[in-house]
Amino acid sequence: MQNITNFLSHFFVTGDPMIYGADASIALASIGIVVVLTYFKKWKWLWDEWLTSVDHKRIGIMYIIAALLMLFRGGVDALMMRTQLALPNMHFLNAEHYNQVFTTHGTIMIIFVAMPFIFGLMNIAVPLQIGARDVAFPFLNALSFWLFFFGAMLFNLSFVIGGSPDAGWSSYAPFAGAELNPGVGQNYYLIGVQISGIGSLATGINFLVTILKMRAPGMTLFKMPMFTWSILITSVIVIFAFPAFTVALALMTIDRLFGAHFFTIAAGGSPMLWANLFWFWGHPEVYIVLLPVFGIFSEVIATFAHKTLFGYVVMVWSMIAISFLSFITWLHHFFTMGNTAPVNAFFSISTMLIAIPTGVKIFNWLFTLNRGRIEFTTPMLWALAFIPNFTIGGVTGVMLAMAPADYQYHNSYFLVAHFHSTLIAGTVFGIFCGLHYWWPKMFGYLLNEKLGKWSFWVFMISFNICFMPMYFLGLMGMTRRMYTYPAGLGWGPINFIITIGAFGMGLGFIIMALNIVWSAIHGKKDTTGDPWDGRTLEWSTASPAPEYNFAHIPTVSTRDAFEAMKEEKREGRTKPQLPFKPIHMPNNSGIPFIMGGFMFVAGFGFVFEWFWMGIPGLLGVVACMIARSFVYNDHHHIPADEIERIERAAGRLS
Amino acid sequence: MHENENQAIKQEHTGFPWKQVVGLILSLGLTFLALWVAIGLSLPVNVTLTIIVALAIFQAFIQLFMFMHVTEGTEPVHQIIGILFGIYVAFAVVAGSIWILAHVF
Amino acid sequence: MAESILSLDSKDKKNMPLEYTTEEGDLRIVGFWIFLAAELVLFGTLFASYLVMQSHTAGGPTARDLFKINPVMAETIILLVSSFTCGLGTLELRRHNTKGLIAWLVVTVILGFAFIGLEANEFYSYAVHEGAPISRSAFLSGFFILLGTHGAHVSLGIVWVTSIIIQLAQRGITAVTARKAFMVGLYWHFLDVVWIFIFTAVYLTGLVI
Ligand code: HEM
Ligand SMILES: [Cu+2]
DSSP, X not given: OHHHHHHHHHHBOOSOHHHHHHHHHHHHHHHHHHHHHHHTTOHHHIIIIIITOOOHHHHHHHHHHHHHHHHHHHHHHHHHHHHHHSSTTOOSSOHHHHHHHHHHHHHIIIIIIIHHXXXXXXXXXXXXXXXXXXXXXXXXXXXXXXXXXXXXHHHHHTTTBXXXXXXXXXXXXXXXXXXXXXXXXXXXXXXXXXXXXXXXXXXXXXXXXXXXHOOOTTOOGGGSOHHHHHHHHHHHHHHHHHHHHHHHHHHHHHHHHHOOOSSOSGGGOOHHHHHHHHHHHHHHHHHHHHHHHHHHHHHHHHHHHTSOOTTHHHHHHHHHHHHHHTTSOGGGGGGGGTOOHHHHXXXXXXXXXXXXXXXXXXHHHHHHHTTOOOOOOHHHHHHXXXXXXXXXXXXXXXXXXXXXXXHHXXXXXXXXXXXXXXXIIXXXXXXXXXXXXXXXXXXXXXXXXXXXXXXXXXXXHHHHHHHHHHHHHHHTTOBTTOOOXXXXXXXXXXXXXXXXXXXXXXXXXHHHHHHHHHHHHHOOBOOSSOTTOOOSGGGGSOSSOOTTSOSSOOOOOSSSHHHHHHHHHHTTOOOOOOOOOOEEEEOOOSHHHHHHHHHHHHHHHHHTTOHHHHHHHHHHHHHHHHHHHTOOOOEEEEOHHHHHHHHHHTTOOO | OGGGGGOOOOGGGSSOOHHHHHHHHHHHHHHHHXXXXXXXXXXXXXXXXXXXXXXXXXXXXXXXXXISOTTOSSSHHHHHHHHHHHHHHHHHHHHHHHHHHTTTO | OOBOSOOOOOOOOTTSOGGGSSHHHHHHHHHHHHHHHHHHHHHHHHHHHHHHHTTOOTTSOOHHHHOOHHHHHHHHHHHHHHHHHHHHHHHHHHTTOHHHXXXXXXXXXXXXHHHHHHHHHHHHIIIIISSOOTTSXXXXXXXXXXXXXXXXXXXXXXXXXXXXXXXHHHHOSOHHHHHHHXXXXXXXXXXXXXXXXXXXXXXIHHHHO
């Protein structure tokens, strides 16, 4: 009995009222979901239409829902930290809790918000933009999603079962090693992130092949929409950066579980090797979460300036340059590790080089706006606000790139301000921009403009109140990851302002959530499929797009293909209506979900070093793979008359 | 597309498998050559390492071309660029890590 | 004839081998090549870790103390020959000779087992007889994980080839099984490439330095 209570009190995180609160709310939410689904008899619908779906549009929506939920969790973490730091000597969180909270905040924001949100948007938009009926490997696409999802769930479970990781999102050795960090928290980080990382690699391959091989006839590489280009380059970076991370995480897991000595201090291990491998992935990761939003801004700015993008070719080549350079700048994250002068010099220069193609793009957007007929919609506001706010992050980044100066800025609030300027003004503004822009394509109605603008202004102004003062706080000497500070240093008032800004951003997010709810009920229907007068092919099909995307695959002859089609129509050159042909589509499959479930079980087993659970979990994964290999009949046909019926119902037949 | 299934396969697939046999002989030859350079000769360490690494790269390309048909397919340029990019990044991580960490431990 | 999910314009595929004749086969083969390119980075990172750690023996056995050239040569030759037999399998695939293809794949699997057996024996003797388990030093951690990852790939390859042998026996050579057989061949040759670098950068280098 004693043993059992002892075990349980370690298994479940105990002793903190906030965590009991979380336990209760998780339990209530789960019960609520089960009750609602059962009451409305929606289980079968959920399984048939969503959990087993291989349709890129549904997978995209599921990514975005998951990412929004994770953004909420990461945001609550951020507000907890800011509450603790609002005043000197606060006792809201203790040191240990503060460590856990910034660790989960950083990891969740990067791995479980930024990436899946981008993956969601690219799932929605890329196949439609290139005139394809799905991605190259729809089954694999579903598998990627479920690996991400179960990886994220495993990571979040740490909050209530076993304890959260606390070594920062960068999980530096030796602190993250078994000796200094016993317990399961760090295992959750290593394994949860690993599982979702495998999914990311698969997504990279999937989209690279999709874009290379499945473009509509006539769409040469240099006629692709800029968002598609950005995803092509991002996929390349994902494909070649993630394997390094997979290895780094695996090596640290092996250190912790099997007593190896990669990153330990004893027996010849090298903690610096961890920093080296982590950032070999970590720097390209920065571009993984930035290039796609550059693509989104390019689309949105061109659409609402009603002009074609200025300097398309330069933009493409600068992204290609970034894909090469992003793999040779990683050391700028640890200039202060004691490297030799030639090493620091090389990486300092390569870092400044990579700023050039990034800076070039800013001018492209400005020239696109120049003399455009600008329409200030919500997506456009996010895009316009991005330019100045992101530039501040970029300029401070170049300051940090100078190795000698970095000795001063390193790990101060100057750095915290810098990376939030790029991650929020870049990635977060970008995903919000894309969310508003493609929302009608996803759901067939528009988000409300008025609420959208409110959420924009509140969020954007609060962002500046929150993060601008941090630069000065950093220069005044406040270092990163401090859980409290004494009075009398002059930091108090600035910190208080920052916290006000943080809560303002929370308010902006709440308004956006309200907008989603309000518009779901009252939102304006998008009956044309082209609510923004768009320029690219996704706007040429119905909103929401039918399962097969296009009844006829479009033929492309220029950039801004849909704009050209509309031009032709205005000139009265319409093409004759072709007869419909049956369409070949992939079948749904439950295997990706089940495989993700086995991964979760295996991951949970390894977190607790329960090999009796971990190994059967892995065998389940292999069994799913073999089962899939023997499935031969994985496609079905949509008959021509059904296509005609669907097109007619969408009002697309005259 | 089903009519293709029974299409006769081109000439080079009939007769003695020269390509494969030459590939095997070359790989075995290069392996023993590398062994001899490393164990049999006593060159300076750096020279030995340079030679054996060069031999390994050569042998890898034999596999790539003789066995893996890297230049085959509807658009082989895709996989060729992919493999080249992989080689670039693999080189960056190996050379970079050794360069960076040689002096900090 | 149904319009396919893919918008790929049908290039002239008449002269292509069977595995490329469907659009699906074409996509998957390119995708698999890209996957192999990613694996290059995976192994590159493992090589980087091993090479950085090579001298960190922490007073334990060194490469020179442990490595013996005869078993290593045996492993190497077996793997090279298995790559050759696998290549002959692909040739039989191109000749549409199901029996020949299956026969060479069976030989390849047997050689794969022989390789894994030798490697397991080598690991066992280091860890148990020579007092050099993975936890002894950073050098040994790097060694076991680099070679173990390769060995795990070969083992998975054995399972995969076996599953394809079964499918070939059930269905003969079709566009789908041809694609699978071709892809598993690529995988097998790729593991041979990795081994060449292990042979050079781990064993030969270990004996020289
Ligand atoms: C409401 C908006 C946000 C606020 C108020 C906020 C606030 C904070 C704070 C207070 C810290 C800890 C600083 C420290 O003690 O060292 C932090 C760390 C961090 N944040 Fe945010 N953050 C926000 C949004 C984001 C977003 C959107 C991302 C990424 C997409 C992000 C990524 C990170 C990362 C990577 C860290 C570093 C964690 C670590 O030190 O391991 N944050 N943030
Ligand atoms: Cu960086």
